[in-house]
Every structure is written in structure tokens, then in C-alpha cells.
Amino acid sequence: GQNIDxxxxxxxxxxxxxxxxxTYQTSGFNGLFWYQQHAGEAPTFLSYNVLDGLEEKGRxxxxxxxxxxxxxxxxxxLQMKDSASYLCAPRGSNYQLIWGAxxxxxxxx
Amino acid sequence: DTGVSQDxxxxxxxxxxxxxxxxxxxxxxxxxxWYRQTLGQGPEFLTYFQxxxxxxxxxxxxxxxxxxxxxxxxxxLEIQRTEQGDSAMYLCASSLLxxxxxxxxxxxxxxxxx
Numbered sequence: 069g070q071n072i073d074x075x076x077x078x079x080x081x082x083x084x085x086x087x088x089x090x091t092y093q094t095s096g097f098n099g100l101f102w103y104q105q106h107a108g109e110a111p112t113f114l115s116y117n118v119l120d121g122l123e124e125k126g127r128x129x130x131x132x133x134x135x136x137x138x139x140x141x142x143x144x145x146l147q148m149k150d151s152a153s154y155l156c157a158p159r160g161s162n163y164q165l166i167w168g169a170x171x172x173x174x175x176x177x
Numbered sequence: 178d179t180g181v182s183q184d185x186x187x188x189x190x191x192x193x194x195x196x197x198x199x200x201x202x203x204x205x206x207x208x209x210x211w212y213r214q215t216l217g218q219g220p221e222f223l224t225y226f227q228x229x230x231x232x233x234x235x236x237x238x239x240x241x242x243x244x245x246x247x248x249x250x251x252x253x254l255e256i257q258r259t260e261q262g263d264s265a266m267y268l269c270a271s272s273l274l275x276x277x278x279x280x281x282x283x284x285x286x287x288x289x290x291x
Contacts, residue, residue: 099277110268110282111220112179118277155219164233165280167212167219 072168096161181283202271
């Protein structure tokens, strides 16, 4: 079957670093996306990994290990506006994205 | 603003009525997706188009739902005989069929069925 596992909720402090983990099982694999979704808004694209390793994009980095079915999103220098849900979405063999419920990140001052 | 637009942004309707939503994708994008999302859940795939062809439809999707993309540009999603369980955010996303194929989402249409 196909499955995504992320923590439901995380809390972090403004200015700190947080790592959001995602483990997945898919039928085939064709890349993994991370999206950010603020409450009441649509998801917005953050990052894409298709090969193993770390992709860095400003304050956000994403890591992938295909053999372990594991990815994480690393957010540095947290700001209050980073309070949002973060969705890990691997793409299976049919090239469709598989969506979990995401991780709600709460940033405290 | 991703360049994907949806109309209306909000819709309140009574149970049993029909509703239609429109999505205008980024102009050069040949793929268009419809999703439904309820509070605390991720997007649930409904259907997608490549140009004007509807290539896949969720097996969980009731036959009250129908979607079209007649000229390969904008798309409409119609829900007939709405039920309270149809209350959700309806999201449209578009993408360009290349290796990465990132989906870009519109702002969504929030439907409330009374």
C-alpha cells in the first residue's frame, strides 16, 4: 500500500531550527515534494527532491533517502510567519502525488 | 499568487442544489488537477486532465461529480445534488509536463452545504 507518516503537530521557538520528518511507502517513486500551507489557504511549493541528499533553498532545506523511504524538511531562523502546515508528498509510479495530513508547525515567540 | 485562479472563492448552497466551480490554470500548463481538502487533512485527489483529456478519476468519487476541460485551458467541476458531506475546500492545481512537474495551486473554492 501507499502511506505517509509525519508528526501531527510540532512547536518551536522563533529564531530556532526545526526538522520535520516524513517516512513514506509508495508503489514506485518519482520524486518527493514539500508544500507549505497556511490556515485557510492553498498549498505552496517549497522544495523537490528526486535524488538522495540535501537540497538547500535559503532558510529551508530538504533531505531525501530513497532506500530508507525518508525525507525531512529543515527550517532555520524560524519566523512567526513560518507557522503553517507542512505537507510531504511523494510521487508514485503513476506520477500522482500522495498526500498525508501534514505537520502543523506552531512558532512561539 | 501562483497564476492559477479559481472562481468563486466561496460558495454557500442548500442541500440538493447543483454547484459549478471554475479553474483557470497557468496558461502554458497542460496538466490540471482537482483536489478536495477538509480541515486537518491533506488534499484528496479527485481527477486530472492532460490538455482536454480527462486521464484519471478517483474511484472514491461519486458520480454526482463531473469535470470538464473542453479546450484544454480552463476547467469546471460540477457537483450535482450537493450533500452536507461535500462541504470542503476544492483546490485546483496546474503543472507543466516536464521531469519535475511541480503542481501550482489556486486559492481554492470553499464550499458550505447547508
